Amino acid sequence: MNIVFINSIGRNKFGGGEKWMTNAAGNLARKGHHVILAGKKNSRILNYAAQQGIETAVIEIRSDISPLTTARIARWLKEHRTDILICNLNKDVRVAGLAARIAGTPVVLARHGMLLCSRKWKHKLTLTKLTDGIITNSRTIKDTYAGYGWFPADFVKVIYNGITIPTDVTPVDFSKRFPGKKIIYSAGRLSEQKGFIYLIEAASILLKKRNDLVFIVSGEGKLEEELKTAARERGIEQSFIFEGFSPDIFPQLKGCDLFVLASLFEGMPNVVMEAMAMARPVVATDVNGARELMEEGKTGLIVPPENPEALAAAILLLIDDEDRRKDFGQRGYQRVAEQFTMQKMTDRLEEHLQFKLGEQQSWR
Structure with a gap:
């Protein structure tokens, strides 16, 4: 053809x-x-x-x-x-x-x-x-x-x-930059669709109560300065890091503790698939495709969009439960490897x- x-x-x-x-x-x-x-x-x-x-x-x-x-x-x-x-x-x-x-x-x-x-x-x-x-x-x-x-x-x-699962990914060692911190990672265009303002609000809720979390975002877009300002206004700019565009996020995914998708709408969110392929647990908003890709309560947690309180609660539920995160990550990897190649x-x-x-x- x-x-x-x-x-x-x-x-x-x-x-x-x-x-x-x-x-x-x-x-x-x-x-x-x-x-x-x-x-x-x-x-x-x-x-x-x-x-x-x-x-x-x-x-x-x-x-x-x-x-x-x-x-x-x-x-x-x-x-x-x-x-x-x-x-x-x-x-x-x-x-x-x-x-x-x-x-x-x-x-x-x-x-x-x-x-x-x-x-x-x-x-x-x-x-x-x-x-x-x-x-x-x-x-x-x-x-x-x-x-x-x-x-x-x-x-x-x-x-x-579908995804080709890379086999030779070297994880980013976030502990060198952020010793003693747990890394919550996200990626996507810095646009309204991706809901990063709600992730910033969720981070603010959590960081008021604890100082062992770092949120890292890969991506660029027209809302970059607006989102950075929002983080500064909430006093969390040292713990909410914008890394810029990255053509390959597998090393960051493999090195983080938890991946979060805060989008307001999607089709089939590729980045969630990529996180699952790196055996990372996922917290995602309930957007198109999320429930077809993920298994709620088995590979991650699904929360309503535009709800920073629900996002923060789901992050809190997983971030201190290492065994559950590992179990979700392995189940996610198996699901992608079997059904989304x-x-x-x-x-x-x-x-x-x-x-x-x-x-x-x-x-x-």
Whole structure:
């Protein structure tokens, strides 16, 4: 199959959706398919893909409607004899999806790692007319879309994210920097979605009562200064550390005592999967995908979003119980190793793409 992934996310942005696309593209290419990942020039996703040996192309999509860009993409898709186009953002569907229809590309799919479709008429028009299906990573998202009444039963396909568990990770020795401290770690874009303000509030609750905890966050984003100010205002800046962006967080995950996800919404939170793969116990908010990935009370604890008191209580419940943390960590590792491997994800994706291509070709 000739497969094109297109992701027009900002040049300096790289999150779970971008990681999924590069992983999917690379593994499908290794299975013998011709795969191209397209995005903005000098973007992180293209640079990362190139480092992984994935063929890349520069396609700039800047707005929801662009007749010239659509015409250029249509010619490009024809030249590359594209069988399947997989789009990331809604504007990718509107511009590149339309181009694929003009070019006669057999299959156009949208990939939704989180809820990207509301009940707005433009979403209905875009997805029902310009795509042949949606790939998502969470049954909760599929069920939400089913409630709209727009799509056939098999239009939305759930393919869980997968991970390649690294075997040679050297854990960060946090004890050198923070002797005698227990490390609570989190990672993600410093955006409202990730709920770090609630983690700061939870940390403030705990640090008023004890001085043996350090909270460390890897990530960057537009709220960085605002969040740092919030930590300073609460007097916890020495115990709530912002580490900046890290392309590989496995060493930090393996070296921490507990991982926390404070997000307000997600699709299937990759970072929780990565923490479980490093045998770390997890406290996570009850967002899309969390209960499908985790086992409540067995691999970690799930709390309501936007509730720092509940977050603090869950952290407190685990941070002093080393045996329980080890048990949760081992159960989490086993769950990922058995059900959320990259091999399983790629096999399911390949099977679905082949089915969709065969289905479309049989109608022609």
